[in-house]
Amino acid sequence: MTLPRIAIDAMGGDEGVRVMVHGAAEARRNHDRFRFLLVGDETRIKAALDEHPGMASASEILHCDEVVAGDEKPSRALRRAKTTSMGLAINAVKEGECAAAVSGGNTGALMAMSKLALRTMPGIDRPALAGLMPSLGDNDVVMLDLGANTDCDARNLVQFAIMGAAYARIVTGKPQPRVRLLNIGTESIKGTDNLRTASQLLTDAGLAMEFDGFIEADKINRGEVDVVVTDGFSGNIALKAIEGSARFVTDLLKTAFSSSLRSKIGFLVSRPATELLRHHLDPNNHNGGVFLGLNGVIVKSHGSANAKGVANAVHVTARLLEDDITTRIAADLAELGEDALRDSGQPASNGEEQSK
Structure with a gap:
């Protein structure tokens, strides 16, 4: 069974595109049902995909060369939600283009953007x-x-x-x-x-x-x-x-x-x-924090995670989608x-x- 697409903020995390794409590819090697929307600099993403030929047919690239800095204030990041890789990955979930998003970027910005775009579930005050x-x-x-x-x-x-x-x-x-x-x-x-x-x-x-x-x-x-x-x-x-x-x-x-x-x-x-x-x-081996309580699945990968860590975050995302966490x-x-x-x-x- 093919899973709904997962948006990957390819620019997030300490090492950015290379590790995020490598991690997504590692996850797909174990489960070829994954499909991705890779959001970030197209040239860098294509270079990373060259190392993982099997990813090309399962991935679409959404070009974006702006990134949310690790020390950027959430209020400023919110104003750039429509032009940054993090904001566009979250928006893909909001618009129904993807079922979930994974980012290794600024936690405060990810929370602020996610809450504004997806809103909290009925009955939940705070994610x-x-x-x-x-x-x-x-x-x-x-x-x-x-x-x-x-x-x-x-x-x-x-x-x-x-x-x-x-x-x-x-x-x-x-x-x-x-x-x-x-x-x-x-x-x-x-x-x-x-x-x-x-x-x-x-x-x-x-x-x-x-x-x-x-x-x-x-x-x-x-x-x-x-x-x-x-x-x-x-x-x-x-x-x-x-x-x-x-x-x-x-x-x-x-x-x-x-x-x-x-x-x-x-x-x-x-x-x-x-x-x-x-x-x-x-x-x-335990990577993948989840923002629970939103109308959509957003997973936070640790900024310093390696490819194995990113792959684990993708697997966490898949389990949440398969078991429909919001319905539960x-x-x-x-x-x-x-x-x-x-x-x-x-x-x-x-x-x-x-x-x-």
Whole structure:
């Protein structure tokens, strides 16, 4: 079965066209059903396609030589939405020319453009950035929000939990994902009023999830949970702390194994285990953040991702399209009902999103 087209912002990411095209080609080598709209400088895209002959018949090029800079303010990027590769990739989703878009560019600009062009789903106040993180369990952990909304109320957190559970059912295959709210303790009296209110709403909701209150940050990767829900401020800090710890461990092992001849021999003996560790901690194997809650699928690839990472982001996109993530979220929202959220005493919030 051929999938709907995926728009690729070929100019996004630290290395731009070469890596984005290479990653899309790698994804297609595993699944030849992918078709792409490659948005960016036509000359550079054609040069990259020359290295991947099988991509030409599955790709169309939309020329654009303007790119959103990594440090560009979202407000300025919005004004250039009609002339940049990121903006045109998102617009292709809006116009129905593509079913999804993937970009490795500026996260704040991608969120702002996506929200303006696609709008949020009925019943969702704010979209959230969800990502996959490694764990000791049988599957990765879905975590959201990772930086799209720095300040969230109980209503937002409940919506994030619904969206995260819908995503987790797709990537884990579990009909009742284990969902927890990130907090400073697991006791019901801990945390802010918003956290406690959200916890009560989710406890009473009876949705297709296994909700059991709070989780502390040191348990995120233990394999005890499938979805971790938090505001974008705390989520982004937790994400970067985990990524930094992973780099620290790998660098520490590298230093230790090169410190002496005995250590080098020890490395050779333990190499299968260290390779497994390296694979597990490699962010490229978990690449592909998703803006959940929009009327369309937008996937954020890490700016520093290599071709394997971009390919993973494309595969994430395909799974969301195959399983119709927006329909799943809408069904759970309908089951919860607007009255349940009104009972929290908190109206829909329209505060500014702040990306990492």
